[in-house]
Amino acid sequence: MSAFDLHGRRALVTGGAQGLGQGMAEALAAAGAAVVIGDVNDELGRETAQLIGKTGATTGFVHLDVTDESSWAAAVTATVAELGGLDVLVNNAGVEITSLVVDIDPRDLRRMLEVNVVGTALGMKHGLRAMRPGGEAGAGGAIVNVSSVAATIAFPGIAGYSGTKSAVDRMTRIAAAEAGRLGYGVRVNCIYPGLVPTAMGMQLAVDCAELGLFESPEAAVGAVVGLTPSGRLGEVADMADAVVFLASDAARFVNGTGLSVDGGMGS
Structure with a gap:
């Protein structure tokens, strides 16, 4: 059996209705995982789940506003109930609002903070609670957060976005350290897409x-x-394959780190 085989794993992908999230959900399903898509776009999310289901994979959809704590609690409970557990969480949902520093709108900055930082933090909170011993799933697992090459370079126009994605990197490493120290059995990593x-x-x-x-x-x-x-x-498949790797046993000793998937742009 390949170390990348995810048969028997149960995954939740945020922002999975389209774009990178859709590609990640499709790749996890192709590797054998059962996948629930969490998104605020109910219609598109259900369509994507149905599309993946046509391949023979076990899929589902749950409404998820990553900025809302009660939405997270309900989504995780629904995922565990539908799939029989939760082994993989991909915190992919994010927004980018371009602006020069001299023109930053506090409302735009707060929106990015809410989705990219608070959304990821709440995802890790509820994912860890579900996966740790005694949780709703309780079998450990892997959390993959989606940061960005923007966290590693100085590219004009994206100061606010870069700041939020840098925060994702730091939170990832701290969550991994806490999970390890407390014996949760959950690896926490992030990727930096180009x-x-x-x-x-x-x-x-x-x-x-x-x-x-x-x-x-x-x-x-x-x-x-x-x-x-x-x-x-980059291509969607480049990012999706990296997520499959970090979710799989091939990455069993990869923890608390960020994987650059940027073609070397951030090096």
């Missing part, structure tokens, strides 16, 4: 051009590629 041409990624390029930082969205994308030793943008 720029991927999803709707969110391409909007960033458009925004940077509109702010006058680059001549055009194409020039913004070209700047990213120019900073990337691999010479290309």
Whole structure:
């Protein structure tokens, strides 16, 4: 049996209705895991779950507003009830609002803090509580948080976003240390995705051009590629495969760290 085989594992993926989250949910299911998608977009989330289910995988959907504690508690309970446990949590839900530092809107910054920082923190809180001994699932597991290459580089236009993703990195490492010290049996890691041409990624390029930082969205994308030793943008599959790795037994001794999946951009 491959160390990447996830048969028998039960996973919850936040922001799984589209983009990177959808790709991560699909990859986990392809590796054998049963997957519940958590998202605020009920219609799209159910459609994505049904799409994955057509492959023969066990899937489901639960409404999840990652900024709301009661929503988290209900989503985790529903996932455990539907799948019979919880072994993998992927904290992927996130938002990016581009702005020059001199023009930062406190409302935009608070929105990113709520989703990217508070949402991830609450996910780890309820994931650890469910997975630790005596929890609703109680069999240990793995938590994978989605940070960003923005946490490791100084790219114009994304100061607020970079700050929130840097926070995800620090919280990941502390959660891993606490889980280990307290014997939870849960590994906690994060990934640093590079720029991927999803709707969110391409909007960033458009925004940077509109702010006058680059001549055009194409020039913004070209700047990213120019900073990337691999010479290309990332693909959804690149990020999804990294999540499968960190969720699997192949990463059994990988804990409290951040995995760069950025083609070398942040090195």
